[in-house]
Amino acid sequence: MTTLVTYATKYGSTQEVAETIAASLRQQGIQVELLPVREVNTLSNYSEVVLGAAIYAGRWHKDARKFLRQHHATLVNLPVAIFALGPLSDDEKAWQGARAQLDQTLARFSWLTPIAVKMFGGVIDPSKLHFPFNHMPAGDKRDWEAIRTWANELGTSFSSPTTLKPVLENTTPANITG
Ligand SMILES: Cc1cc2nc3c(=O)[nH]c(=O)nc-3n(C[C@H](O)[C@H](O)[C@H](O)COP(=O)(O)O)c2cc1C
Numbered sequence: 001m002t003t004l005v006t007y008a009t010k011y012g013s014t015q016e017v018a019e020t021i022a023a024s025l026r027q028q029g030i031q032v033e034l035l036p037v038r039e040v041n042t043l044s045n046y047s048e049v050v051l052g053a054a055i056y057a058g059r060w061h062k063d064a065r066k067f068l069r070q071h072h073a074t075l076v077n078l079p080v081a082i083f084a085l086g087p088l089s090d091d092e093k094a095w096q097g098a099r100a101q102l103d104q105t106l107a108r109f110s111w112l113t114p115i116a117v118k119m120f121g122g123v124i125d126p127s128k129l130h131f132p133f134n135h136m137p138a139g140d141k142r143d144w145e146a147i148r149t150w151a152n153e154l155g156t157s158f159s160s161p162t163t164l165k166p167v168l169e170n171t172t173p174a175n176i177t178g
Helices: 013-027 062-070 092-107 144-159 161-170
Strands: 002-008 032-036 046-056 080-085 116-120
Touching: 002 013, 002 062, 013 032, 013 046, 013 080, 013 144, 046 062, 046 092, 046 144, 080 092, 092 116, 116 144
Parallel strands: 002 032, 002 046, 046 080, 080 116
Antiparallel strands: none
16 A cells, blocks of 8 residues: 655745655655645545645635635545644744644644644745745744654554554644644
């Protein structure tokens, strides 16, 4: 079986994180397919799904939300790991705010019990943005070591159903961290 790593992106930074997660999983011997959410038609070939998207104006990218709605019936029976990109500074409040924004979105999908939920720092490249957003300061808060570490943890649980099961059983919205 294959793990699907799928992502929604506007400016490419989430895609690069998804690529790194896919590469880390492959290094662990896991078969991975990497696709933008818009190109996923069926989940029938996959044993796990890793879904990532950025937060924009307080909401997780609409394509990621659409993906959850579209594939609800299959996802309810699959291990799903979620990641998001957002914070543009090291300020703890920015991280808490972004996490709250993601949690609010996920709470609308009450049937979804992710095995992991993780927030990563985001990217601003003003040259890719239109006015007035092109006045935002440039920055890249992605921590590649943290991204690879998270992917390795996922890979360990994917390749060992005995570790996956307790994670699934114990994961509730209240104790999801990251
Ligand atoms: C117009 C705009 C609005 C944003 N709004 C938020 C937000 O509400 N919360 C947040 O945590 N990050 C926000 N971000 C940061 C993005 O999540 C970050 O830039 C991310 O890396 C973009 O991902 P992408 O390159 O895959 O599209 C915003 C970025 C832009 C350009």
